Each structure stands twice: as structure tokens, then as C-alpha cells.
Amino acid sequence: MSRRAGRKRKLGIKRQANGQPSRVTAIIRENTKETVIGARMRQYGLSAANADTELAGYAIGRMALAGHFGREYQPSLDTILDYVTAVADYMRIKWPSAPMPKAMDYMAGRGTSLAAEPSLKTVERIERRYWDLSHKLEKADAEYRMWFHEAAFHDRLCGERAEQAVIICVKVLQDA
Numbered sequence: 001m002s003r004r005a006g007r008k009r010k011l012g013i014k015r016q017a018n019g020q021p022s023r024v025t026a027i028i029r030e031n032t033k034e035t036v037i038g039a040r041m042r043q044y045g046l047s048a049a050n051a052d053t054e055l056a057g058y059a060i061g062r063m064a065l066a067g068h069f070g071r072e073y074q075p076s077l078d079t080i081l082d083y084v085t086a087v088a089d090y091m092r093i094k095w096p097s098a099p100m101p102k103a104m105d106y107m108a109g110r111g112t113s114l115a116a117e118p119s120l121k122t123v124e125r126i127e128r129r130y131w132d133l134s135h136k137l138e139k140a141d142a143e144y145r146m147w148f149h150e151a152a153f154h155d156r157l158c159g160e161r162a163e164q165a166v167i168i169c170v171k172v173l174q175d176a
Contacts, residue, residue, distance in 0.1 A: 059157035060166065068167055076170045080152050083133055083173065087153060090130035093123055133173065140165075140172045 014022045033052075040051035044062055055061030060080055063069065069076035118126075137145050147165035150156040157163065 058155050059151055060155075063157075063163060063166065068163060069170065075174065079170050079173050084152050086126075086129045086133050087149075089126045093118065093126055136173055137169060140169050144168055 016022050037048060037051045040046050040056050041048060044051075044056065046056055046062070046065065050056055050065045053061075053065070055065050060077070064073035064077060067073075137148075140148070144165035147158075147162040148169035150158075151162060151166050157166070
């Protein structure tokens, strides 16, 4: 009778085909979710229901949950999404090595690819969209534009003045 190398196997543990103990992913996923919700509640003072939403995962989403954009916050979030996608598309063409936005997971699945270069018509459309939004934002103070870009594009929101800047820039973009 030969002996097996390593520790003795515990009885009653389900195993994968390769002999490793199976991990029950549903339990792990549930424990992870509970941990995340608890952390959001502690760090940001959110209710359990709000901490469980996707919006609680980023600064502008938490502003929306707090009511900074009013009861109907979806148009404001759509405006911010439009800004971030326009800037990201423009930067992808002009500065391909620049970092992409971290906020709100806008670019999930849209990384660099082996696809052919965009046509000149597409480049012109992306540039026109970017410059239209930039001209609209010129109505806001330069410092506010900087804070808005940091919050929307990089998920960095520092203080109440930055929150005010985001609100003002969103209104400027929506009104223009």
C-alpha cells in the first residue's frame, strides 16, 4: 500500500476534478457583498438599501443618492456619462497612452483593441463632440471645471466646494 504525498484529506469535503477542495462561490460572493455594504455604510453613512446600489460605488453616485442633483438624478448622471465618454474617446484618439477614467466604470469592455484605426469621419465626429462640450463648459469657472473633471473622470471628489463645482458644471452642460 502506497502513501499519498502531503496532508491527509479531510472527509466530507467536495472536491473539484483536479482534486482541489471546491469553493462554494455563492457563499463567498454573499460574504463579499455583505462586507462591501457594511463598509459603505460605515464610510459614507449610507442606509443599507442605498449602500447596496451601484451608485454607492463612486463619488458622483453617492452625490446623487444624497440628493445633490434633486429627486430625479438620472438626467444629471446621463450628462456626466456623456462628458466622460466624449473626453475618453477624444483622449483615446489624441493620447492613446493616457489613463482611462476610473469613475463609474464607464469604459468597461472598451479598452484598446486590435481593431483598425477609426476613419477620418469618426475622428472628426469625436473631436466635434469633445469641443462642443468643452465650449459649453467654458461658462463655468476654470477651477470648477477642473474639480468637475477630477470627480467625473477620475472619481476624485475633495470636499463641499468640489461637490458644488460638480453641480454647477452639470447645470451648465444641461442648460447650454
